[in-house]
Amino acid sequence: MARAIVIDTDPGQDDALAILLALSSAADLDLLGVTTVAGNVGVEQTTVNALRICQLAGRSDVPVYKGCPQPILRPLHTAEFVCGPDGLAGMHLDAPRHAARDQHAVAFLIELLRTSLAPVTLCALGPLTNLALAFTQAPEIKAKIDRLVIMGGARDLGNMTAAAEFNFFVDPHAAAAVLRSGVPITLFPLNATYQAVATPARLKGFDEDGKVGRHVLSMLRRERPGGASLGGNDGHPMHDPCVIAYLLWPQLFEGRDCHVDMETAEGTTVGRSTIDWWGRSGQTPNAHVIGTVNADEMFARIAASMRILDERTAKEPKAIS
Ligand code: BDR
Ligand code: CA
Secondary structure, three states: OOEEEEEEEOOOHHHHHHHHHHHHOOOOEEEEEEEEOOOOOOHHHHHHHHHHHHHHOOOOOOOEEOOOOOOOOOOOOOOHHHHOOOOOOOOOOOOOOOOOEOOOHHHHHHHHHHHOOOOEEEEEOOOOHHHHHHHHHOHHHHHHEEEEEEEOOOOOOOOOOOOOOHHHHHOHHHHHHHHOOOOOEEEEOHHHHOOOEEOHHHHOOOOOOOHHHHHHHHHHOOOOOHHHOOOOOOOEEOOOHHHHHHHHOHHHEEEEEEOEEEOOOOOOOOOOEEEOOOOOOOOOOOEEEEEEEOHHHHHHHHHHHHHHHHHHHHHOHHHOO
C-alpha cells in the first residue's frame, strides 16, 4: 500500500523537483495534499507555483491549500535572489488552470490528521509555520503522524546567514516548536543536502524530449546567481528532493539520532540549529539527522522517475493539464 503523505512547501525550484518526484512515485507515495507557506517567495506565489507544478505533472487533481503568509513572530524574509522573482526561475511553467482549495492549510492539516484512520507522513520543505500552528491548535493530531521529514537547519555553516539555514532562519520559532513537539522527525540539514548538487554529470540521465524533463533540465541548467554559489559552483543544490528520495529509497542515506536545539533570540545566530552530532550534551535526541547522501545514485533514480512521469503523462492525454 502506498504511504500517505502531505507536502508542506514554498516552491522554489528544489521544492518543485521534490513535488514532481512524489508525483512520479504514485505506487509508493499517495500525495493527499500540498500545503503552501511563505518562504522562497510570498505565499500567494508559492501557492500558484504548487498548482503549476501539479499541472505540469498532469495531476491538477492533487488539492493545494494556501497557508501562512508570514512567520509566527519575525518579518518575512524571502529568497528571490536565488529563486528568481516568481520562485521558479528557469522553469517557464504555464499559469494554473485550477485554483487552490478554500480551506486554509492549517485547517486542512488538522482536519486530515483528526479524521485519518491511518498514519500520515508529513514532508516539510519550507519554513515550519503551518506545522507549528497546527500542532499548537490541535496537539492531538501529532499522534497521527508516523514521521515528519524536514529539510532545514545546518550542522555546520548556514546559507542565509553564517549561522542559519534559510527555512529555519525564516521562522525559527516555528522550527523550535516543531523540534520540541515529540513527533518522530528525520532532519535533512545543509551538510547533507549540499551533497545533492545537480552537477552536469548527474544531469545526463534526464531526458530533454519529455515535457517534465525539459522543464526540470531548464531549471537545473540555469546559470547560478551569485547568492546561490555556496556549496560548490558546479550545479544547483537540490535540498528538498532529498526528503522525498528518503521516503522512496532510505538505503541511500545515513544518519544518527541527535538532539537539535534552535536559537530564537535575535542576533547574529538567530535561526541557528545546534545539532549535537557527537552526543556531548547528554540530552535526549529529538531527530534522526542525516549526514550522508548517495547523491550519484539519488540523481540517477530521480532522472528515471522524471522519465516515467513523462511517459505516463504522454500516455494519458486527458490527465495532462
Ligand atoms: C531551503 O531553502 C529554500 O530556499 C530551499 O527551497 C530549501 O527548502 C534550503 O536552505
Ligand atoms: Ca523549500
